[in-house]
Amino acid sequence: MAASKVLMASLTHLRPLTCAASASASASYPTRLVSQPPDLIKWVRREGGLVHQAVKIAQDESRGLGLVAAEEIPKGSELIILRDHMPLRFNSTELEHEDGLDSVLVNLASQIPEELWAMKLGLKLLQERAKVGSFWWPYVSNLPETYSVPIFFPGEDIKNLQYAPLVHQINKRCRFLLDFEQEVKRSLENLKLDNHPFGGQEVDSSSLGWAMSAVSSRAFRLYGNKRTDGTRIDIPMMLPLIDMCNHSFNPNAQIVQEQDTGNAKMLVKVVAETAIKPYDPLLLSYGCLNNDLLLLDYGFVVHSNPYDCIELKYDGDLLDAASMAAGVSSPSFSAPAPWQQQILSQLNLAGEAPDLKVTLGGPETVEGRFLAALRVLLASNAETAQNCDLDTLKCISSEAPLGVANEVAAFRTVMALCVIALRHFPTKIMEDEALLKQGASGSTELAIQFRIQKKSVIIDVMRDLSKRVKLLESKEKITAEV
Helix, strand or coil, X not given: CHHHHHHHHHHHHCCCCCCCCXXXXXXXXXXXXXXXXXXXXXXXXXXXXXXXXCEEEEEECCCEEEEEECCCECCCCEEEEECCCXXXXXXXXXXXXXXXXXXXXXXXXXXXXXXXXXXXXXXHHHHHHHCCCCCCHHHHCCXXXXXXXXXXXXXHHHHHCCCHHHHHHHHHHHHHHHHHHHHHHHHHCCCCHXXXXXXXXXXXXXXXXXXXXXXXXXXXXXXXXXXXXXXEEEEEEECCCHHHCEECCCCCEEEEEEECCCCCXXXXXXXXXXXXXXXXXXXXCCCCCCHHHHHHHHCCCCCCCCCCEEEEECCHHHHHHHHHHCCXXXXXXXXXXXXXXXXXXXXXXXXXXXXXXXXXXXXXXXXXXXXXXXXXXXXXXXXXXXXXXXXXXXXXXXXXXXXXXXXXXXXXXXXHHHHHHHHCCCCCHHHHXXXXXXXXXXXXXXXXXXXXXXXXXXXXXXXXXXXXXXXXXXXXXXXXXX
């Protein structure tokens, strides 16, 4: 009877551990897990934390729910302080001997690949969501009920992304969740209710996806306990209230982690980097991330993202075709000379286990390894190329290290490659923009925005290289006239 009462309390205390398909399927902004969750600011203060009197939770038209300044906040002000016991974390090497850490979760977490680290903390999050009287319930209940990340997109909108590298990552995560669901069910099978980490509730791929998405979109990697050598363990943590700060590449606040000299406990702070005006949102930088990672982990796309890029495979035959299309005579990408092959190995574009993924766009415009390979394989003088410093060959700001003709040929080859890449997209930017004007919404809108930005990256690379070619040719002309 007592056990059934505990289970009943769990089911009435929380909604089932499920996740609707996506926030985009219903409203513009996802609802919280409960309709009227506890006041998170009051909870932080009650637990010994600090929240600046001007910091408020508000709905923003473009960003959704976040933190704003109700009045002017001077630069350097402490906006939020969390005490050591307040972040939600799960690290088996740190916590396996602490009371309350379930060995079932530790065993499950050990089977999760490191690249999907968010699922490890997600298990702890699900446990706290299911637990009656959880210390973190005021925080958990304020989390979104749904997420707009691509693992919850309908199949048609995954196709609508029109970008194979991202589609591959989405499918990889979906396959993992389906497989991990079976592993979780096997681990929970025949467990007594007292030993069940999720209060007897069923855990499926949908609830696992919700937990992984909650962590990937909100957790920060911070320092944990020290190792024996004095270095600190890097641990993902969910930071109540702090994780309601939205993202900007030009943030007005930053996270600071320091020790409290009074009790040697770690404090996590958010400090104003600039003066913050009334009604301005509190903004943190989530990192120098491209739109693939922003959409995959956070569920949004940044327009004109300075860190966005496109991923290509280094392929000799394709580069030969692009080079010839650009008017370059006798390219040797598919049949490099031995000395060229040696340099390609140094660039990890050849050899036993090469990394053939190269990128265009972002701060470099052309990835350094790729640019060096182009310059070397289009070089007319082997001795000059072999004697040239590899770092110089990688740098686009190094003005024509192997001569103007070589530089022009390399840039024209990339431009031709960009044309080929654009042709692989089934739609043009103008068609995409017309679809948005027709009223595409939710995951469809996100998919269209994403592919527009990818095509824009390609066009921006072409424009940048075209300017460089014109400048090189004009300088060569002036030199010839002199």
